[in-house]
Amino acid sequence: MKDKKSARVVVVTSGKGGVGKTTSTAALGAALAHLGEKVVVIDFDVGLRNLDLVMGAERRVVFDLINVIHGVAKLPQALIRDKRLENLHLLPASQTRDKDALTEEGIAKVIAELRSKFDWIICDSPAGIERGATLAMRYADAAIIVTNPEVSSVRDSDRIIGLLDSKTDKAERGECVDKHLLVTRYHPWRAARGEMLAIDDVLEILSVPLLGIIPESEEVLRASNVGSPVTLNSPASPPARAYFEAARRLKGETIPIHVPSESRGIFNKLFGRKAA
């Protein structure tokens, strides 16, 4: 199905901040690498990088994306190989430069070089709809729109979908970026009680096929705390399993999606709601 010499470029985007783009980039990147794919994750959040921290590589950053674009470093020098998975690589963002240091031509060159070496290039977009975000999606073949079941996130996702359909290289060539919706921070019991938008509501409003539903879990926070993608840190946990399934769907496998349901005991139902 996939040519080993031409990577699929996937942007992880959302518009709104704090919905889980970086966490999802790390988790999906690690999941794909664990499934045997050769993966590079790129942090596009210039000035506010965090993918290095979430992946536990913050002390190993020497060169970054901007250095490569400016010719200060060669691409292989800037790539950080993950300590746990040898086919997972990170290209960090610059922490000191501003986002104007990113150029369209520079990104095009870096992506072109990476395409011949990897199966997957996963671009972690910054929040917002400014230059950094549009450059992150610029050369994408596919997009993962990370959405929380909450009004402001859904609205911003809709805006991002509009940009994906107009401002990307593919859109300008008259083609279409494959769009996938990843719902994160889903609280089954809140949705069941009508306190939170249900999956069907979000799908109906955004009309984008669903890639997965990541339940809210303390495991996600724990993984960030220790600097390890949740899919590696606690692979059997519900969020990690959901990310693994999403990764396999991204690869083209057909796996039915089940909406996480309230699987809590009667004790938790009565007393434990706050302890997500």
Add this chain to the structure above:
Amino acid sequence: MNLFNWFSRGSAPIARERLQILLAHERNERNQPDLLGVLREEILTVISRHVAFDPDKVQIKMDRGKSISTLAVDIEIPNSFGAPAEASQQRRPRTKRLRSDSARTMNQRVA
């Protein structure tokens, strides 16, 4: 509190309805990114064929309502304009305003 909520309808249906209305509106605007700019240019081209006016004294405004939208075009034409000959029958002694009065009236009725 828990038991009370259990029986009450949550706020999600309200969120869903608000989003559906808002996004329908925003998508519509997104698909016509510069409708007003295009309208302005084409309307002024037509008008300027017949009367001369100062492009700075033109106001074009669009109000989007729930069931109807109104477009108001306000062009100030000086008395001493040098208009093309065929437009002479449209001349009036005082400043003339071309305005979609009927649309405005409808809008008021709806509001």
